[in-house]
Amino acid sequence: MIEGVEIIKKYIKNLGTGPGVYRMIDENGNVLYVGKAKNLTNRVKNYTNLKGLSHRIGKMVSLTRAMEFVTTHTEVEALLLEANLIKRYKPTYNILLRDDKSFPYILIDTSHKNPQVLKHRGAKKQKGHYFGPFASVGAVNASLNILQKAFTLRTCSDSIFNSRSRPCLLYQIKRCSAPCVGKISDDDYNAHVQEAHDFLSGKSDAIKKKFTSEMENASADMNYELAAVYRDRLKALAAVQSRQDATDGKLEEADVIAAYTQGGTTCIQVFFYRGGQNWGNQAYFPRHAKDQQIDEILPAFISQFYDNKHPPKKIFINSSIKQKALLEEALGIKAERKVHITMPQRGSNLMLVEMVERNAREALERKVAETSSQAKLLAGVAELFDLDAPPSRIEVYDNSHIQGSSALGAMIVAGPEGFDKKSYRKFNIKSENLAPGDDFGMMREVMERRFKRQLREDPDRNSETWPDLLLIDGGKGQLSAVMGVLEDLGVADIPTVAIAKGPDRNAGREDFYIPGKTPFKLPPNDPVLYFLQRLRDESHRFVIGSHRSKRSQKIHKSILDDLPGVGAARKKSLLLHFGSAKAVSGAAIADLEKVDGISKALATKIYDYFHP
Known part of the structure; x- marks a missing residue:
């Protein structure tokens, strides 16, 4: 810690007193923390006062080996930049919004x-x-x-x-x-x-009144067919009423954000209201230290959440937060108009926030229950395969092809929080030396590409992207192929298990293969067996879906797509002239020359392409 403090002190000498953003970096160049400051010198100086630091911040200081700074014109600009950098670097010591995405x-x-x-x-x-x-x-x-x-x-x-x-x-x-x-x-x-x-x-009531009037007029004129059209249109609009919740259709443009914390874990629910209608909700579970409170978590979440989204006019929250005015100003700059962050105290808006908070609490309770169940299953996996600890990252591999064509390998990832879909990967099989349907060769290629890249990116094996367990779909042959690659790359210490389908491909009678051990089965009602089957089935789902997509793309690919010097316009001319791609491939040079836009030189190139 003393070393970290001394490194920080060296930077203070050259820092200004204006606003800006700072990054704390460890010995491997990884960003530990991104922070903003109204006065950079005063903020960074706080990290040198050991008595005032919590255990968590003290540990961060002890890991710090470098710092980087960006000065800004205003504190608001620093806040916007801080949110952007946190999402880019995902620092260990920041409150972090995970699984953020754009909305439709x-x-x-x-x-x-x-x-x-x-x-x-x-x-x-x-x-x-x-x-x-x-x-x-x-x-x-x-x-x-x-x-x-x-x-x-x-x-x-x-x-x-x-x-x-x-x-x-x-x-x-x-x-x-x-x-x-x-x-x-x-x-x-x-x-x-x-x-x-x-x-x-949000003007659905006015439209309904108009449709009702039109329906009545049509009916009075005995134009029953037109009246039925308006009746059906009214019926469709009636579905909107069921989605307005407690707002009575009066909330024109607002997001309702409520956080609930229990046992050091937080769920934040975001409900979208536009034009008086509820347009759905999303639950988030941001990463943060167990001792951090809602008044600190919520503003960090809001600043990151709206980093790539247009803020609404109103944001209702369920807790007072730090630096509310600063956050409102920053969001106002993004929206190019005023944005109000409010904690309702009474009335329908308070009822709405309480409803959203109740949803956050229930979502967190479900998450905790699922995580607890997942933890027991991972502990069972560790015991079954003699691992040192329950695995934090399980990688499952599978291959798919049709008689060797459109060959594809796939990896899915699972851990304490279930399937980690953003870590899934596809591998288009590229080797031209493989015999059609060579499953062992395909598995070798997938493993080589996966772990050669991993070794390039993290040779010291410090990152969380190294697996604690490899689960291979297949039997003894697939396991041997995988272990051969891992041994060649010097990473054979990664626990590896192959799971082979039982006789007649019956679920529940799978054989498990571990290097150096006799294959074995698990009791048909074992919860760990169900868990491993679920992992294997998810890898099947992912690889087959990816394979179908690849096959579909291949079906729609024309043999004319790769012709040299032939773009969309010339390809269209060729097809219009000859009627089909197959006819183009069999055409003589003299015939090709007759097509609009095809010169003698290009006709020769096309002919040579199909007749090498």
């Missing part, structure tokens, strides 16, 4: 005279109106379903729209008004678009 939106694309309604995720580069965020793709699909039923807007792409000569099935089932073939005028269609825009903006 609904886009009414106005670049076409007959606007399209579609799902959107990512940068908002397309011209149109964006509505969201929605908590999940499922919530977007549910809303799109309502939009189709109520407003009959097109969902097809512009290219399909422009090439249609007759209505598609969606017109037949009254999900689209078919502007592509003139079944509705442009003015009437755009009126539907405006109604959908108003509905997503």
Whole structure:
């Protein structure tokens, strides 16, 4: 610790008194902590006062071997930069939002005279109106379903729209008004678009009144077919009422964020409300030290959460937080308008926050129960395979191919918190020396690529990405292939087990192979067996899904795609002239020359490509 303090003191001499961001770095170059400061000198000087440091911060100081600094114009700018750097470096000693992602939106694309309604995720580069965020793709699909039923807007792409000569099935089932073939005028269609825009903006009551009036007028005129259309549209909009919760449709644009802590673990629930409608919720379990409290965890979460998202006008929270005014100012800069962070004290907003907090508590209780169960299973795995401790990272490997074609290897990862899907990996089998269907050779290639890269990136084996257990789908042959690679690379000390399907591929009668030991089975009702089967089945699901995707891409790939000097326009000309890719491959040079855009030199290149 003394060494760490002395290193920090050296930096203080040259620091200014303005705002900025600092990074504390260990001997391997890993970022331990990212912090912001209104006065860099005063903030960093605090780390040299050993009596005032907690045990956790003292340990961080003892590991510090270097520091880096970025000065900023304002403390608000420092706060925004701090959130960005925390998400980039994922420092050990910061409160860290895990599994952050962008959320889907609904886009009414106005670049076409007959606007399209579609799902959107990512940068908002397309011209149109964006509505969201929605908590999940499922919530977007549910809303799109309502939009189709109520407003009959097109969902097809512009290219399909422009090439249609007759209505598609969606017109037949009254999900689209078919502007592509003139079944509705442009003015009437755009009126539907405006109604959908108003509905997503929270004006559903006004639209319902309009539809009710239209239905009654049609009925009075004995136009019962038109009345039925409005009846069905009203029925679709009725589904919205069930998703407004305690807001009574009055909450126009707000996120409700509530945190609940128990036993050093925290769950934060985020509910999205837009246009008076609940557009779903998401639970988060940020990483933090056990002694950190909600008033410290919540602002760190909020600053990281909105780092890549547009903040709403209002954010309701369930706890007072540190530096609320600073956070509001930072979010206001991102949103380019005022953002209010409020802890409601009474009324419907307080009831809403309490409801969200209750959801956070229940989600945390489920998480703790699942983690406890998972911990018991991992302890059982450690005992079964004679490991030193319950494994924190299990890697499961499987291969897939059809008679050797589209060969693919896959790795899934599991640990104390269940499946770690962001760590899953696919391996396209690249070796040209493998015989079709050589499972052992495929497994060797996967292992070589996985652990050669791991050794390159972390030769000292300090990172958490080294596995505590390898589980191989296969028998003695696959195990031998894997152990051969691990021995060649000098990492044969990683515990490795092969799990082979039982007779007639019956689940529950699997054989387990461990190097140097006799194969064995587990009792059919053993919980650890079920756990290992679940891991193996997840690897099957992932590799087969990936293989199907690869095979599908291969099916849609044309033999003309790799022709030298032939782009999309020339490829289209070739297909229009010859009728098929196969006919192009068999064409003579003289025939190829007759195609628009194909010179004699290019015709020779194409011919030589197919006749090497």
